[in-house]
Amino acid sequence: MAIVLSIQHLPKMTLNPIAVLNEPRKTRVPYELKQGQSRVFHQLPSGLNMEVIVQKSVKEKNPESRKDPPLVFVHGSYHSAWCWTEHWLPFFSNSGFDCFALSLLGQGESDTPSGTVAGSLQTHAGDVADFIKRNLSLPPVLLGHSFGGLIIQYYLANMRNELHYGAALICSVPPSGNSGLVWRYLFSKPIAAFKVTRSLAAKAFQTSLSLCRETFFSATMEDNLVLRYQELMKESSRVPLFDLRKLNESLPVPKMTACSTEILVLGAKDDFIVDAEGLNETGRFYNVTPICIEGVAHDMMLDCSWGEGANVILSWLNGLNR
Numbered sequence: 337m338a339i340v341l342s343i344q345h346l347p348k349m350t351l352n353p354i355a356v357l358n359e360p361r362k363t364r365v366p367y368e369l370k371q372g373q374s375r376v377f378h379q380l381p382s383g384l385n386m387e388v389i390v391q392k393s394v395k396e397k398n399p400e401s402r403k404d405p406p407l408v409f410v411h412g413s414y415h416s417a418w419c420w421t422e423h424w425l426p427f428f429s430n431s432g433f434d435c436f437a438l439s440l441l442g443q444g445e446s447d448t449p450s451g452t453v454a455g456s457l458q459t460h461a462g463d464v465a466d467f468i469k470r471n472l473s474l475p476p477v478l479l480g481h482s483f484g485g486l487i488i489q490y491y492l493a494n495m496r497n498e499l500h501y502g503a504a505l506i507c508s509v510p511p512s513g514n515s516g517l518v519w520r521y522l523f524s525k526p527i528a529a530f531k532v533t534r535s536l537a538a539k540a541f542q543t544s545l546s547l548c549r550e551t552f553f554s555a556t557m558e559d560n561l562v563l564r565y566q567e568l569m570k571e572s573s574r575v576p577l578f579d580l581r582k583l584n585e586s587l588p589v590p591k592m593t594a595c596s597t598e599i600l601v602l603g604a605k606d607d608f609i610v611d612a613e614g615l616n617e618t619g620r621f622y623n624v625t626p627i628c629i630e631g632v633a634h635d636m637m638l639d640c641s642w643g644e645g646a647n648v649i650l651s652w653l654n655g656l657n658r
Contacts, residue, residue, distance in 0.1 A: 362445050363571035367418035370426060375445065378467050384447040386463060387439035389417040391425040395432040404653075405477050405501045409437040410464060412482025412509075414541075416444025416572040419481070419635070423642040431650055436476075438467060440487075442575040453579045457586045460577075461491040468500075477653065479504045481637065482609065483577055485618075486513070486589070492597060493590040502598035502656055504649050507610050507634050510617040513587040514580075517614050531608075542570045551608050552635040565638055591621075600652045601626035602645060606633045 369375060369389065377385040393404070407428055409420040417437035425435045439446040441463065442454030449455065455463070464487065468476055478500060480488035485508025492503060510516065531547065541548040548566045549557055599622040603615035612628070619626035629636070629644050636645040 362448075362574070363568075365567045365571045367421070367568060370421060372429065373421055373425060377445075378471060380441075380463055380466055382449070384441060384449060386441060386447070386467065387417055387445040388467070389421050389425070389437040389439075391421070391429040391435045393429050393432050393434050395430075403474060404432050404434075405474055405656075406434040406436060406472050408464070408468060408472075408476045408478050409435065410478065410480040410484035410487055411437075411440070411443070412480075412484045413577045414569045414573050415481070415484075416440070416446070418444065418568060418572070420637055422638055424637045424646055427643070427646045428650070431653075433653070436467075436472075438464065440484075440577065443573050443577065448574050451575075453576045454573075456578065457487060457490045457583060457589075458494075460487045461494065464488075464491055465495045475500050477502045477504065477656070479506060479649070480508060481506045482634070483509050485509060486511075489589045490586075492592050500597060502600070504600040504602060504652065505618055506602050506636055506645065506649075507604055507607050508601070508618055509610065510614045511588045511621045512617065513584055515584060516617070517609070517611060542566065552633060552638070554606060554631065554633045554639050554641065557633075557640050561640070565635075598656055599624050600649065602636075602648060603628040604632040604634060604636050604639075604645075605630040609634045 370391075372394065373389055373391045376388050376390060378388050379385050409417070409424070411417065411419050416439040420435075420437040425437060428435050440454060440460050442448040454460070464478075478488045478491065480486070480503070485505040488503050488505065489508070489511055492500070531550065541551050545559065545562055545566065548569075549555065549562045552565070552569075553562060601615065601619045601622060601624055603610060603612075603626055605628050607615075615626045615628060627648060629648065632641050632644050633639050636642065
């Protein structure tokens with residue numbers, strides 16, 4: 337069973353030279369970066385460029401003090417690096433962490449590969465691994481949301497030679513994929529199943545304000561914010577992140593070999609996409625007790641109560657044995 341939290345208010349690496357944006361924007365709704373953030377591009381072995389939004393720690397560090405690990409953020413479907421920069425990059429950089437939000441290929445300002453989809457579980461995990469290996473001098477903590485969480489799970493199981501302190505799986509698709517979620521909705525909540533299918537598979541969230549809110553955000557989210565994020569999500573994904581049929585052939589993700597990687601499994605009580613059983617499945621897979629936050633929806637990092645999840649993650653980060 338997940339631990340349900342109702343929170344009130346909880347209390348030097350070198351980035352290798354990578355390209356700056358010097359060509360027309362790929363998205364028609366540009367995301368303006370906040371103070372202290374920069375947009376750079378990491379060139380992958382394929383020659384394609386991956387967008388990275390960077391925000392370094394604002395805290396002065398004592399050379400003799402413990403070095404905090406960098407944080408690498410991986411988004412899910414219909415999102416890109418911008419979804420982390422709104423709230424969580426400023427929050428965690430103010431807390432002493434160097435932050436790197438990636439846009440997977442075919443998403444945001446990243447290049448789009450040939451073909452009808454952005455990649456596979458294997459290629460996306462490989463792109464994340466390439467960025468980390470070539471740009472970070474300290475093992476990172478990875479934070480993945482939704483399908484980004486599934487990519488990180490594959491990374492942890494297969495990139496055995498890569499060093500990492502830990503991983504936070506946030507409203508993550510469970511190790512078996514999303515098929516179990518879909519079937520449970522069909523049998524137990526047929527109306528919700530219809531809405532989820534219409535919203536995501538048919539992309540109705542892009543045109544319906546109410547469906548966009550119900551899919552990703554809390555009911556109290558203000559219209560102007562839902563509209564803003566809806567427009568950004570429309571532009572974030574030029575091609576689907578995966579071929580879902582081929583994705584299911586790669587699942588479930590393998591078990592991690594014995595290692596010291598610490599895992600946080602974090603869910604939202606009002607998540608319209610990942611249900612409680614999906615959250616608990618992920619917890620059982622990693623032998624940890626998941627934490628489920630009340631009053632927060634699927635897009636935990638953008639929701640009107642975004643600070644709830646951020647504080648849980650910060651507390652977990654501060655407790656890591658590193």
